[in-house]
Amino acid sequence: MAAMFELCLIGIGTGNPDHLTRQGEQAIRDAELILIPRKGDNKADLADLRERIIGDVTCGDGPRIAHFDMPQRRADDGYLQGVDLWHDAIARAWLAAIAGVSPAPDKVALLIWGDPSLYDSSLRIMTRLTPRPRVRVIPGITALQALTAAHAIPINDIGAPFTVTTGRRLRDEGWPPNTSTLAIMLDADCSFQTLQADEFHIWWGAYLGMAEELLISGPLDQVRDRIRTLRAQARRDHGWIMDIYVLKKRASDGAQP
Numbered sequence: 299m300a301a302m303f304e305l306c307l308i309g310i311g312t313g314n315p316d317h318l319t320r321q322g323e324q325a326i327r328d329a330e331l332i333l334i335p336r337k338g339d340n341k342a343d344l345a346d347l348r349e350r351i352i353g354d355v356t357c358g359d360g361p362r363i364a365h366f367d368m369p370q371r372r373a374d375d376g377y378l379q380g381v382d383l384w385h386d387a388i389a390r391a392w393l394a395a396i397a398g399v400s401p402a403p404d405k406v407a408l409l410i411w412g413d414p415s416l417y418d419s420s421l422r423i424m425t426r427l428t429p430r431p432r433v434r435v436i437p438g439i440t441a442l443q444a445l446t447a448a449h450a451i452p453i454n455d456i457g458a459p460f461t462v463t464t465g466r467r468l469r470d471e472g473w474p475p476n477t478s479t480l481a482i483m484l485d486a487d488c489s490f491q492t493l494q495a496d497e498f499h500i501w502w503g504a505y506l507g508m509a510e511e512l513l514i515s516g517p518l519d520q521v522r523d524r525i526r527t528l529r530a531q532a533r534r535d536h537g538w539i540m541d542i543y544v545l546k547k548r549a550s551d552g553a554q555p
Contacts, residue, residue, distance in 0.1 A: 303396070304405045305431040307420050309413040309438015312540070314507030315351050317439045325436050326352055329361040329407035333395050335368040337538075344538065348409045362403070366395040377466075385419060389426035406431070411540070413438040416462070417483045441542045442481050444506035448513055451501060453544065454479060455555070465489040478555075480545045488526045490545065495519035499548050499555050504532060504541035512541075517548070 308325050311317020326332070334348050345365070352360045369387035372380045396406060414420050414435050424433055442462065446453050454460045461477050465485020469492050473480070482489065490500060498518040502525050505511050512532060514525050525543075533539040546555035 302429055303403060303431050304434060305424055305427075306405065306407040306434040306436065307414040307424075308407055308409050308436040309440075310348070310351060310409045310411065311439040312412060312441050312444045312506040312508070313347060315354060317444075317507055318351060318355070319436070319438070322436045322438065323355045325407060325434070326355045326360070326409075328405060330403035330405045331362045331364055331396065331399055332360075332407045332409065333392060334363055334365050334409070336365050337368045343536075351409065361407070362399060364395040364399055366391040381419075385423045386426060388419075389423050392423070393427060410438065411441075413440045416440050416442070417464075439507075441483065441506055441540070442544075445481075445501065445503045445542050445544065448503050448506060448511065449501045449515055449544075451544070453481065455546075468492065478547050481542065482545065483542050485541070485543075488522075488529065490518060490522060490543065491526070493518065493545075495522055497548055498545050500525070500543055500545050502541065502543040504529065504539055505536075506540075506542070510536065518545070 306325050306329060308322045310322065332352060334345050336345055349363065352363070369384060369391060371384040375383065396403065408420060410418055410420055412418065415437070421435070424431065442453065455478060458478060460479035460481060461474060462481045462483065465482055465487055466489070468480065468482055468485070469487060469489035473493060495518040499516070500518045500521060501515040503511065503513045510532070512528060514521050514528065529539060529541060548555060
């Protein structure tokens, strides 16, 4: 492997090939090697979609592809320690995949769901590589953008902030003070169930931008069971699910925000 190489992190949106920007397309064409994670048979279509995007962009005459097995995250050492060890293992998997290619590539790329800057750890994992590569980031459409577009809603109230957080924090810490709007990512447990449901309105979406897209919105107390049931069924059908939702506090008269 070369002493120094460029690592390009390319945001590819939420599964719709049309989400890829022209800058992203050019970065795919320029790459000499693209790393694609394998996450088990149930998630094989995620790797397949990445390969289809590469094939469409390059008309079948694309860069070399190296697959690597995504390490499993341990939970027995606590959340933060488990993530730290997991990131170390992913960095080693990247380097092993690159080292297995000859001649050594000078330009390596990873296709990142959504955008590399929002609840994706590729930029943190990159810092664990030795030698440290030159880094280039190509922004992509985030799941949050895709969700608000699909529901045709603004994320923020006029002049007001909003908070992007995780299902784990909502479940463990509750609704944050002085906050009227939350965007919740990485929630496998439907943590909205921990809230006083009649106080909130929800906009939920899964497989955003894909043919399988699912959307539900409404007062939380009226739609939470439907979301939970549909989410569980979709995960059984596909073997995986990527979803996100926005919650807003309802007015004192119960009106939709």
